[in-house]
Amino acid sequence: MLGALAFLLGVSVGSFVNVVADRLPGGRSLVRPRSFCESCNRTLTSLDLVPIVSYLWLRGRCRHCGARIPLRSPLVELFTGALFTLTYLRFGYSAETVVVCAALSVLLIVTLIDLEHGLILNVIVFPTMAALVVVAPFWSELGFARPLLGSLGMPASLFNSLIAGAGAFAIFLAIALISPEGMGAGDVKFAGVLGLMLGFPGVLFALWLAVVTGGLVAVVFLLLRKRGRKDAIPFGPFLALGAAVVLLVGADLSTGYQEFAARLPGFWA
Ligand SMILES: [Zn+2]
Structure with a gap:
């Protein structure tokens, strides 16, 4: 039960990891504006932003213009969910789990930005x-x-x-x-x-x-x-x-x- 919770939490953090990896290299704000389609610039609603589910539901395309959503988004969400689940299985309901999850999230952000921007x-x-x-x-x-x-x-x-x-x-x-x-x-x-x-x-x-x-x-x-x-x-x-x-x-x-x-x-x- 808590393992499933760790997975869901990881998936949501993964969604934020995507935003950070997209915005930090250009020096953009992490909170404003709300997420938008990189192709048609339309603001995305919460329905477009449910981790993994929205990607599958929209078949990987923007609801408005049909532009492809990068496959990286759902993959990072899934991967972060898996990392958080592993961490929970390893350290249980503890402060270590929180610290290790935070550390792993930072490592993932560094990895994505270094791969994409060097x-x-x-x-x-x-x-x-x-x-x-x-x-x-x-x-x-x-x-x-x-x-x-x-x-x-x-x-x-x-x-x-x-x-x-x-x-x-x-x-x-x-x-x-x-x-x-x-x-x-x-x-x-x-x-x-x-x-x-x-x-x-x-x-x-x-x-x-x-x-x-x-x-x-x-x-x-x-x-x-x-x-x-x-x-x-x-x-x-x-x-x-x-x-x-x-x-x-x-x-x-x-x-x-x-x-x-x-x-x-x-x-x-
Ligand atoms: Zn679009």
């Missing part, structure tokens, strides 16, 4: 950093277990987040300085966001996963000759994927790794 916007990155610093002190049980680092009088999980954020930022800054064509300033700041979000050592796994999946996709594209070597594939979506995996299954990976390491001889563990 940008990771400051207007998303900086408020997200601020929000993560606020929740970090309460966020010790999430994802990878966070070892207690000496905490300078701060809550340990906040200190861990700050160290992880600064570390991830520094690593990516170094990579960007060495090979400026591969990595943009947006990726560097976004790596910092991941550090704050996941803490240490979770962020290392997320970055590793991003590099591996991003590298694999780049190789496949090269083999298919879809893009030239110069034509950079956006890296933000892979960072977001790595972070999402750590958010949802990080604790299991962490336990699994410890059990695995315990069986290995000496220096591996």
